[in-house]
Amino acid sequence: MTVTLSADTAERPGRLREFWFYFRENRGAVIGLWIFAAFAFLALFGPWIAPHDPTAQFRDATLQPPFWQEGGSWTYPLGTDPLGRDMLSRLIVGARFSFFVGIVVVSIAASGGIIVGLIAGFAPKWLDTIIMRIMDVILAFPSLLLALVLVAILGPSLTNAMIAIAIVLQPHYVRLTRASVLAEKQKDYVTSARVAGAGFFRLMFVTVLPNCLAPIIVQAALSFSTAILDAAALGFLGMGAQPPTPEWGTMLAEAREFILRAWWVVTFPGLAILVTVLAINLMGDGLRDALDPKLKRS
C-alpha cells in the first residue's frame, strides 16, 4: 500500500477512488464487504443454488444431523429440520428474505426520513417544531415494541413487518438529515446559491442534500442490519414471515422446541443472522471511517 505522489499527479483523486482508499484501510470493512457480496449473491440466485426445494419435506429423513456427525449424510449437508426439510437449502433461500427486508426497509425509511428531515430543516420554526415533536413521540416507544404492536394491528406478515420497521426507523433519518441541513444552511455556498436565484427545491435537493449524505449513508448501512435483526425478531415472535417461509427468524421460532434434541436446527439460522448482521456492521464502520474524515483518526 504505497502511494506515490509527485507534483504532476497531485490533483485531487476522484471521489470514489478517495473513498475506496480509506475504506480499504479498514480490513474488517473489506471482509464485511466480501461477506455482504456473498450474501447478496445468495439472495439473488439462492433458489438455483440450493440443493433441494426449501419447502420439500423428506419424511424419512427428519431431524438428520449435519454430515460430520454420526447419522448425517452429504445429501443434507447441514442436516434436516423436524419436518425433514433440508437446512442448507432453507438457509440459502432464506437469505433473500433478509436481504429484501433490508433493502425495502432502508429505502422506505431513508427516502421518507430524508424528505421529512429536509422539510423540517427548511421549514419555518413552528412546522419544524411540530415535525420534531412527532418524531420524539415515535422515538419514545421502544422500537421492537412499536413494531410488534403495528404488526398486531396490520396483521402478521413479512410485508407488514417491513412497513412497521420502516416507520420505527424513520425518525433517525429525519433527525440526522435535519441536523446536517441546519449546519449546511449557514454556509456561504448556500447563501450564494440563494442569491444566484436558486429556487426552494433546487436549494433543498441539489445544493444542500448532496452535502448531507455522508452520515445518512452510514446510517443506512447500520439500519440495514437493524432491519434484518428486527424482522428476524418479529419472525421469531410469530409476527413476521409466516411458516413455511424459510425466513431465518421464523426458522428459529419453529425450531425452539427441539433445542435440547437437535442443536443444528437452532444454531445455523441464528449463525446466518449473526454473520450477515456482523458483516454489514463491519462495512458500516468502514463507511463511517471513509466518509467522515473527523472520525477517521480515532
Next chain:
Amino acid sequence: MLNYVLSRLLTFVPTFIGVTLISFAFIRVLPGDPIIVMAGERGLTDERYAELSAQFGFDRPMYVQFWEYLTGVLQGDLGNSFVTKKPVWDEFFALFPATLELSICAMIFAVVLGLPAGVIAAVNRGKFFDRALMSTALIGYSMPIFWWALLLIIVFSGNLQWTPVSGRIDLIYYFPNATGFMLIDSIASGQSGAFTSAVRHLILPTIVLGTIPLAVIARQTRSAMLEVLGEDYIRTARAKGLSPGRINGVHALRNALIPVITVIGLSVGTLLAGAILTETIFSWPGIGKWMVDSIFRRDYPVVQGGLLLIAVMVMIVNLTVDMLYGVINPKIRKR
C-alpha cells in the same frame, strides 16, 4: 439552570399528549370492532352491543372520548383487561418489579464489564487486546439476542445443567411477594436456598439482556477515552509523572464518562425492547412477556395501556438523563 429544567419539562408535555394520542388511536384503528372482538365467538345481540358501546363510550364523539381517556390516564385509570378483568394499571405495576429487577441486573452486568473493557481497549489502542475486545464487542452488538438466549440454554441448561430454563425461582419455594424483587424477597423469607435459586434463575436472562448494552458501552467508552487521552491535560498529567493507573483511571475516565452516561441512559429503551424477547424466551413474568401475551390474546386494553406506560417511562428516563447531563456539563444548558 431553572430555565433549562423548565424548557425541558415543557417539551415533555406535547410529547406526552402525542404518546397518549397514539395509544388512544391504537384501539380505534384496529381492523374489527373492539366490542365484537371482546364478545369473542359467542356473538352479541344488537341491544347488548348498544349497551356495551355506551358503557365504553364508543358512541360519543372522538374528541370527547380522547378527553376522557386523557383525564383517565392522568388519574391512573387505563381500563380493565379483557381477559383477567383487572385494572391494567394494577397489573402493570404488579409485574413491573420483575422487569425492573432483570433490567437493573443486566445494566450492572453491562457496566461492570463494559467500562473496563473500553478503557483497556483504549489504553492498548491498536494492540492485540484492543482488537480482540472490539471484535468481541462488535459481535455482541450484532447478536440476535433471541438466538443467543437459545444457545446459552443449550449449553448451560441443556448440556451442563447449571441453570434453570425458565421462571424466577424454583416452585418449591413460596413466600409473600413483599417488594416484587425476587432477590430481596427471597432473603427476607429466610428460607434456605431460596436466594441461590433466585440468583440461578437470573443469570442467563441477565447475560442475554445485558449483551447489547455491554457492547455499546464498551465501544462508547473506548471512543470517549481515545478522545480524552489526546487532550492537553492528559499530557500535563503525564509530564507531572503521575502513574498510568491514575492518569487513565482518574483524569481520563472521569471526563470520558459523560458521553458514556448518556449512552447508558439512552439504552433504557433498548433494554425494554430486549426485555420483550428475553422474557418471552425465559418465561420471565415481567412486562415484556405480558405485552407479547396480550398481543396474542388480543387483550387490547392491556396492549394500549402497556404501550403508554412503557413509553412514558422511557420518556421520563430520557428527560432525567437530559437534566443530569445539563448538571454535569454546563455548556449544554446554554442552547
